Amino acid sequence: MPLTKTWQLIAGSAVAGLALSVAAVTASGPWDSGQRKAERDRVASWSLTGGADHGGGPASGTFPQAAPSAPGVLGAIGPGAPRQAAAAPEGLAAALRPLLADPALGTVRTGSVVDTATGQVLYESGARDAMTPASTIKIATAAAALAALGPEHRIRTAVVPGAAPGQVILVGGGDPSLTAKKKSPAGSGGSLVALAADTAQALKAAGTDSVSLGYDDSLYTGPVRHPIGDNPNLAPVTALTADEGRPDDSTSGPVERTGDPSGVAARAFAALLTERGVKVTGAPARAKAPDGAQPLAATHSTPLAGLVERMLTNSDNDIAEALARQTALASGRPASFEGGEKAVTARLAALGVDVSGSRFADGSGLNRADKVSTGLLTDLLAKAADPQRPELRPVLTGLPVAGFTGTLRTRNSGGSPAAGLIRAKTGTLTGVNSLAGTVVDRSGRLLAFAFLTSGSADGPTAEKGLDKLAAAVAAAP
Numbered sequence: 001m002p003l004t005k006t007w008q009l010i011a012g013s014a015v016a017g018l019a020l021s022v023a024a025v026t027a028s029g030p031w032d033s034g035q036r037k038a039e040r041d042r043v044a045s046w047s048l049t050g051g052a053d054h055g056g057g058p059a060s061g062t063f064p065q066a067a068p069s070a071p072g073v074l075g076a077i078g079p080g081a082p083r084q085a086a087a088a089p090e091g092l093a094a095a096l097r098p099l100l101a102d103p104a105l106g107t108v109r110t111g112s113v114v115d116t117a118t119g120q121v122l123y124e125s126g127a128r129d130a131m132t133p134a135s136t137i138k139i140a141t142a143a144a145a146l147a148a149l150g151p152e153h154r155i156r157t158a159v160v161p162g163a164a165p166g167q168v169i170l171v172g173g174g175d176p177s178l179t180a181k182k183k184s185p186a187g188s189g190g191s192l193v194a195l196a197a198d199t200a201q202a203l204k205a206a207g208t209d210s211v212s213l214g215y216d217d218s219l220y221t222g223p224v225r226h227p228i229g230d231n232p233n234l235a236p237v238t239a240l241t242a243d244e245g246r247p248d249d250s251t252s253g254p255v256e257r258t259g260d261p262s263g264v265a266a267r268a269f270a271a272l273l274t275e276r277g278v279k280v281t282g283a284p285a286r287a288k289a290p291d292g293a294q295p296l297a298a299t300h301s302t303p304l305a306g307l308v309e310r311m312l313t314n315s316d317n318d319i320a321e322a323l324a325r326q327t328a329l330a331s332g333r334p335a336s337f338e339g340g341e342k343a344v345t346a347r348l349a350a351l352g353v354d355v356s357g358s359r360f361a362d363g364s365g366l367n368r369a370d371k372v373s374t375g376l377l378t379d380l381l382a383k384a385a386d387p388q389r390p391e392l393r394p395v396l397t398g399l400p401v402a403g404f405t406g407t408l409r410t411r412n413s414g415g416s417p418a419a420g421l422i423r424a425k426t427g428t429l430t431g432v433n434s435l436a437g438t439v440v441d442r443s444g445r446l447l448a449f450a451f452l453t454s455g456s457a458d459g460p461t462a463e464k465g466l467d468k469l470a471a472a473v474a475a476a477p
Contacts (some may be wrong), residue, residue: 088476088477089121089122091476091477092113092122092123092472092473092476092477093123095472095475095476095477096111096113096123096125096469096472096473096476097125099465099469099472100125100451100469102465104456104457104458104462104464104465105433105453105456105462105466106431106432106433106453106454106455106456106457106462107454107455108126108129108131108453108454108455109125109126109451109452109453110125110126110127110129110131110373110374110451110452110453111123111124111125111126111127111374111449111450111451111452111469112124112125112127112373112374112375112377112378112449112450113378113447113448113473114378114379114381114382114447114448114449115445115446115447116381116382116385116386116438116445116446116447116448117385117445117446119382122447124374124375126373126374127373127375127378128354128357128373128375129374130357130358130371130372130373131371131372131373131452131454132368132370132371132429132432132452132454133365133370133371133372133377133427133432133434133452134365134370134427134428134429134432134433134434135315135317135364135365135425135426135427135428135434136365136372136377136425136426136427136434136435136450136452137360137362137363137364137365137370137372137427138311138312138315138320138363138364138365138425139312139377139380139381139395139425139436140344140348140360140372140376140377141311141320141323141324141327141344141360141364142308142311142312142323142394142395142398143347143348143351143380143383143384143392143395144323144324144327144343144348144360145304145308145323145324145327146304146305146308146391146392146394146395147347147348147350147351147391147392148326148327148330148331148343148347149304149326149327149330150304150391151303151304151305151308151391151393151394152303152304152305153303153304153326154300154301154302154303154304155173155174155175155176155177155190155300155301155322155326156173156175156190156298156299156300156301157170157171157172157173157175157178157190157192157195157240157298157299157300158170158171158173158295158296158297158298158299159171159195159199159295159296159297159298160289160290160293160294160295160296161290161293161294161296162212162214162287162289162290163287163290164212166208166210166211166281167211167212167213167214167287168199168203168211168212168214168296169213169214169215169216169287169288169289169293170213170214170216170240170265170266170269170284171215171216171219171240171289171295172215172216172217172219172239172241172262172265173219173239174219174220174239174322174326174329174335175189175190175299175300175301175322176241176244176301176307176316176318176319176322176323177189177190177301177302177306177307177310177319178190178191178192178240178241178242178243178265178301179191179192179193179242179243180192180193180242180243180268180269180272181193181243181249184243185249185250185251186251186310187302187306187310188302188306189301189302190299190300190301191299192242192268192269192272192299193272194299195269195272195297195298195299196269196272196273196275196276197276198296198297198298198299199273199278199296199297200273200276200277200278201297202296202297203278203296204277204278208278209277209278209279210278210279210280211273211278211279211280211281212280212281212282213266213269213270213273213280213282213284213285214284214285214286214287214289215240215262215263215266215269215284215285215286215287216286216287216288216289217238217239217240217262217286218239218288219239219329219335220237220238220239220325220335220336221335221336221339222334222335222336222337222338222339223336223337224236224237224238225237226321226337226362226364226366226367227361227362227367227369228366228367230259231254231366232254232255232257233254233317233366234257234317234318234321234364234366235257235258235261235318236257236258236259236260236261237318237321237322237325237337238261238262239262239325239335240261240262240265240266241261241262241265241318242261242264242265242268244257244316244318245257245258245261245264245318251314252314252315253314262286263284266284267283267284269284270283270284304323304326304394305393305394306394307319307322307323308323308394308395308398309394309397309398310398311323311398312395312398312399312400312425313398313399313400313405313406313407314406314407315406315407315425315426317364317365317366320362320363320364320365321340321362321363321364322363323363324337324340324341324343324344324360324362324363325339325340325363327340327343327344327347328342328343330343331343331346331347337361337362340360340362340363341359341360341361341362344363345358345359348376348380351380352383353376353379353380353383354376354379355376357371357373358371358372358373358376359371359372360372365427365429366429368429372452373452374436374450374451374452375450377436377448377450377452378436378448378449378450381395381396381436381437381438381448381450382448384396385438385446385448396423396438399423399424399425399437399438400423400424400425400426401420401422401423402416402418402420402421402422402423402424402467402470403416403418403419403420404419404420407425407426408422408423408424408426411426411463411467412467412470412471416471417471417474417475418439418467418470418471418474418475421439421440421474422437422438422439422470422471422474423437423438423439424436424437424438424449424470425437426463427452428459428463430459431454431455431456431457432454433453433454433456433459433462433463433466434450434451434452434453434466435449435450435451435463435466435467435469435470436449436450436451436452437449437450437470439470439473439474440474441473441474441476442475442476442477447473449469449470449473451466451469451470453465453466
């Protein structure tokens with residue numbers, strides 16, 4: 001079967017998918033345009049290594065307004081950033097000590113605050129003690145993936161000729177943004193709809209209007225179930241999953257997932273082919289794509305920078321586990337929980353981060369075996385702010401903004417003086433609460449902070465305590 005897929009078709013499919021997703025951006029997050037696109041474009045202007053998200057569109061009334069912190073954050077990390085003294089360590093410590101001592105935070109509480117421009121430690125308490133981080137581990141997952149693959153990397157889903165006559169195979173590449181919907185509520189990404197249209201066009205051009213369909217999800221290895229088992233916060237981790245295995249139009253949060261993401265995606269693709277005039281004989285079956293098979297058609301994820309931002313903004317566990325496996329693949333390791341752990345550890349060590357005592361048992365933070373320190377998290381945030389490392393910048397631009405976006409939308413919101421100033425990743429498991437991110441202090445310097453706690457009796461009360469700590473960093477003299 002001849003190769004008839006062209007770059008123009010791929011590009012056209014991507015544009016069509018973007019047009020369909022514009023209306024969803026306002027509801028689901030600002031990662032594809034507006035504030036964060038502007039930030040990436042500005043970062044790209046500082047270095048030839050790039051950083052702009054090609055999945056975005058022009059600013060208009062359909063996009064979210066920039067959060068108040070955007071200019072300050074950029075001013076604090078770009079060329080010509082202010083170099084006046086940061087908050088005095090003594091004053092910051094005086095503000096943070098009583099807040100971190102609050103018993104409502106739990107029985108174990110650690111913290112770290114650093115000046116990202118100089119690396120100066122402004123406050124620490126147990127900063128090298130490894131603790132269960134919950135979802136703040138996604139900062140590490142993001143940094144490792146960006147270091148391994150770069151912010152412009154896209155994940156491919158392809159259709160190739162099979163070994164049997166009249167067979168085509170849908171090959172999963174692990175794209176967590178892949179959708180089977182005509183209009184994805186999550187935003188731009190890989191599209192089975194566009195892929196089916198392009199595949200049908202290629203088949204018809206070759207004189208074929210009837211095929212059998214196989215699907216290959218062998219890129220990922222090892223258990224597909226997370227060690228926590230069946231859980232509404234995460235689908236089985238496979239290399240071929242559409243819409244995160246969600247049965248509805250939700251894009252974040254817990255919901256019961258399909259137990260067979262690969263099979264469901266393949267059956268959806270078969271239906272899409274049928275709608276486009278290609279008969280699919282029999283039920284889709286798992287099959288191995290022939291080595292070196294050239295694609296008839298392909299669709300690609302949103303750039304890695306966009307995937308990182310979606311993951312951090314909404315604390316998306318499915319994207320996190322996919323990025324850990326993509327990091328493993330880029331590092332020549334098996335794309336499994338174990339392979340991801342080894343690859344992430346090695347990538348972070350290569351960045352110059354002290355990983356002693358740490359464990360990255362998964363990419364999402366759902367595993368209580370994960371261990372990191374507040375010092376590691378602030379080290380990573382400082383790396384992401386380094387003007388010499390623009391490829392890591394999505395770690396910062398993806399962080400939820402207090403009072404505005406994602407998991408911080410309702411925290412330090414309203415009349416809080418810290419609203420819009422704090423950008424941070426949240427973390428929550430039963431008895432575990434954490435918060436790590438950045439804030440522009442009164443002198444205009446970008447500070448990185450992290451607080452990890454365990455043993456709390458009441459999660460919401462512990463979250464309020466963490467919010468007070470973050471606000472105190474913003475207001476420190």
